[in-house]
Amino acid sequence: MKRRNLLSLMTAAPMAALLPGCAALSPATTGTGDLGVVIERATGTLALVNTSTRTLLGEIPGLGDLSHASVVFSRDGASAYVFGRDGGLSKVNLLSRRIEARVMQAGNSIGGAISADGTLVAAQNYTPGGVKVFDAKTLALVADIPAEYAPGKLSRVVGLVDLPGRRFAFSLFDGNAIWIADLSQPGAPRLTKLPDIGRQPYDALVTPDGRHYIAGLFGEDGLALVDLWEAQPRARRILAGYGRGEAPLPVYKMPHLRGWAVAGRQAYLPAIGRHEVLVVDTTTWQEVGRIPVAGQPVFVIARPDGRQVWVNFAVPDYHRVQVIDTPSQRVVRTLEPGKAVLHMEFTPRGDAVWISARDDNRVTVIDTERLDTLATLAVDAPSGIFFTARAARLGF
Amino acid sequence: MKHAAVLLALVLGATAAGAQGVSATRQHELVRMVRQDCGSCHGMRLTGGLGPALTREALADKPLGALAATIFHGRPGTPMPGWRAMLSEADAQWIAEQLAQGFPEEIRKASR
Numbered sequence: 001m002k003r004r005n006l007l008s009l010m011t012a013a014p015m016a017a018l019l020p021g022c023a024a025l026s027p028a029t030t031g032t033g034d035l036g037v038v039i040e041r042a043t044g045t046l047a048l049v050n051t052s053t054r055t056l057l058g059e060i061p062g063l064g065d066l067s068h069a070s071v072v073f074s075r076d077g078a079s080a081y082v083f084g085r086d087g088g089l090s091k092v093n094l095l096s097r098r099i100e101a102r103v104m105q106a107g108n109s110i111g112g113a114i115s116a117d118g119t120l121v122a123a124q125n126y127t128p129g130g131v132k133v134f135d136a137k138t139l140a141l142v143a144d145i146p147a148e149y150a151p152g153k154l155s156r157v158v159g160l161v162d163l164p165g166r167r168f169a170f171s172l173f174d175g176n177a178i179w180i181a182d183l184s185q186p187g188a189p190r191l192t193k194l195p196d197i198g199r200q201p202y203d204a205l206v207t208p209d210g211r212h213y214i215a216g217l218f219g220e221d222g223l224a225l226v227d228l229w230e231a232q233p234r235a236r237r238i239l240a241g242y243g244r245g246e247a248p249l250p251v252y253k254m255p256h257l258r259g260w261a262v263a264g265r266q267a268y269l270p271a272i273g274r275h276e277v278l279v280v281d282t283t284t285w286q287e288v289g290r291i292p293v294a295g296q297p298v299f300v301i302a303r304p305d306g307r308q309v310w311v312n313f314a315v316p317d318y319h320r321v322q323v324i325d326t327p328s329q330r331v332v333r334t335l336e337p338g339k340a341v342l343h344m345e346f347t348p349r350g351d352a353v354w355i356s357a358r359d360d361n362r363v364t365v366i367d368t369e370r371l372d373t374l375a376t377l378a379v380d381a382p383s384g385i386f387f388t389a390r391a392a393r394l395g396f
Numbered sequence: 397m398k399h400a401a402v403l404l405a406l407v408l409g410a411t412a413a414g415a416q417g418v419s420a421t422r423q424h425e426l427v428r429m430v431r432q433d434c435g436s437c438h439g440m441r442l443t444g445g446l447g448p449a450l451t452r453e454a455l456a457d458k459p460l461g462a463l464a465a466t467i468f469h470g471r472p473g474t475p476m477p478g479w480r481a482m483l484s485e486a487d488a489q490w491i492a493e494q495l496a497q498g499f500p501e502e503i504r505k506a507s508r
Contacts (some may be wrong), residue, residue: 041440067440085439108444126445146466156446173446202446202475218475250470250477253436254446315433340432358432 030076035094036345036387038071038356038363039082040380046082047379048094050385051347051354054365054375060097064088066259070111070258070384072396074136075118077388081136083112091139094388101139105132111258113162116394120183122160122168129154131170133183142186149175159204159215161395163228171201171215171224178204178215178226178235192213197224197235205260206395207267207282214238216257218272226287233360238285239269239278248273253314255298263306263326270297270311277311279329289329294320299343302326303350303368310353312341323354323371333371337364342382348389356382401442414448424503427470429482431502442499446475452498463492 035057038047045059055389063069065086072081079100082090087106090099108127114120120142122133133143147170148153155172163169166183176199180192199219206213206228213226213349215235222240226233262268266288267280277290277300295317302309309324323333338357345354352374355364358381365375390396418426431440437447448454455463468488470478479488494500 065439065441065443067435068445085441085445086443108439110445158446200475217471250479250481251475252433252477252479252482254475 015091028278030093030095032388033348034356034388035077035081036385037071037082037092037094037228038070038354038377038379038382038386039066039384041069041358041383042381044084045107045380046080046092047377047382048097049354049363049377051352054352054377056377056379058097060092060099062099063090063092063102066081066383068110071386071390072112072114072121073113073386073388073391075391077391079136080386081112081114081121082343083109083123085109087125089121089134089139092240102156103134103139103141105134105141110156110158111160113160113168114293115162115166115183116164117166120166120186122162122181123156123161124170126156129156129174131157131160131168131181133168133181133186133189143181143183143189145179145181145189145191146173146174147179149177153284158202159260161204161206161213163213164208164210164394169204169206169226169228171197171204171212173202173218175198175201176219177226178213180228192233194235198222198237202254202272203257207260207262208394210394211258212256212282214267214269216255216269216272218251218254221272223269239280239287242271242278242287242290243274246274249275249296251296252316253296253298253313255296255300255314258395261300261302261309263302266326268302268309268324268326270300277309277324282350291324291329291331293322293324293331294334301344301346303353304348305350306348308368310344312355315340318342335366335371337366337373338362343384345385345387348387354385354387356385358382417484418490422487423490426483426487427494427502428501430491430499432497440493450495450499452496455496458496460489460492460496463495464488467491 034050034052036049036294044063048057064084080092087109089105091101106125109125112123121136121171130146149155155175156357159171168182178194182190198217201215202218204215215224221243222237224235226240269278277291281288295313297311321335322331325332337355339359343356363377438450439445442450470476
């Protein structure tokens with residue numbers, strides 16, 4: 001009797017395992033390099049897209065509050081880790097289109113990162129303020145790092161990035177600090193804390209070589225820079241006083257630094273409270289120019305080859321997107337791809353850019369050389385766009 | 397039936413109070429703006445983010461006038477900007493009143 005039960009279990013299990021494979025794409029015949037996801041923020045759904053055919057492949061619902069969602073990918077590009085505003089962290093398999101694991105890991109979350117070796121996923125949280133680290137396979141909690149910057153006081157965490165090795169860097173909005181967490185022994189994170197980096201860091205980026213971590217400051221004109229290759233990393237101020245003492249313009253939406261714009265020797269950064277993109281030399285970290293643009297920049301993103309930098313804006317200027325030509329450092333085109341443009345994502349080699357227009361329920365695909373529209377896709381209230389090529393890039 | 401009538405009276409009362417000069421069309425725009433644009437810091441469900449939660453419970457002890465002033469003029473030293481370039485004082489007052497009562501949901505059209 002016992003033996004028969006065991007036998008029937010053994011035959012039932014492989015059949016059950018085969019079923020999902022029949023219903024969706026077969027991993028044997030489909031790669032992941034063409035795939036991407038678009039956040040449908042109002043409905044808690046991921047739209048799955050193919051970036052070569054420029055088509056919608058399907059939807060994955062049930063991901064909670066995605067009103068400020070972000071995504072990182074496993075190294076094979078098959079799994080998307082989705083960080084929701086409500087603290088939900090979901091692992092979605094893009095081939096089977098199934099949610100493989102999901103945890104409610106915080107009350108209020110803002111994004112995350114994946115370690116270079118693909119084994120650890122880290123979430124940055126506002127409530128409770130801190131970073132939580134999970135096993136990338138199972139989403140089991142591996143480490144909890146409360147951002148306690150003063151006794152009993154937890155800071156909201158921003159600007160979380162992966163660093164080479166099993167390390168992450170992040171900034172403490174309330175704590176005016178940058179912390180580096182080494183998780184080479186995942187259960188026992190080692191923290192390096194850099195205090196007094198400047199007032200109210202709001203987001204940060206790591207340069208493509210993993211050497212420099214830059215946090216934008218909301219509370220003052222300037223940014224904090226850390227050279228991570230130094231034996232004793234320390235934060236120093238760059239571009240201090242870029243506002244020249246003028247009264248700042250209202251910032252109706254915080255810029256994002258995550259989609260960094262390092263183009264050749266130069267980094268292009270959004271000014272805060274000024275309708276300008278700041279240009280910095282990445283060898284001297286001195287300002288070498290500033291480019292007037294159509295509003296408060298939100299995303300300033302370089303085409304992968306660095307020849308162009310694309311900029312979108314905060315409300316009420318968010319129907320526009322501007323294209324900066326980097327050799328001449330001028331805006332060469334202003335596009336109006338729809339109402340409430342929230343995000344832009346380049347195809348892996350930058351031949352096209354996908355732009356989400358929330359209020360037009362549309363994603364527009366634009367040829368980056370000819371600047372004409374290649375396709376439009378109907379997507380419900382689209383916000384973030386994430387292509388699997390991010391899996392291979394440090395800081396994404 | 398009686399329940400529905402009471403509810404209707406409550407809704408009408410709520411929208412009439414202090415809403416001088418805020419038309420139904422404008423109210424619709426303001427609901428969308430708060431949910432979507434204020435939502436980028438306060439959360440689409442207004443449960444908070446970089447900005448604090450704006451749920452009825454979270455605002456229970458905040459005077460209406462202070463809420464309206466914060467919306468219109470901003471809060472120096474914090475990321476909260478003044479929205480006077482996009483809102484009238486009546487708009488700000490209307491938003492403050494709605495927040496204090498629990499902000500209305502956006503009525504969404506199906507996109508496709």
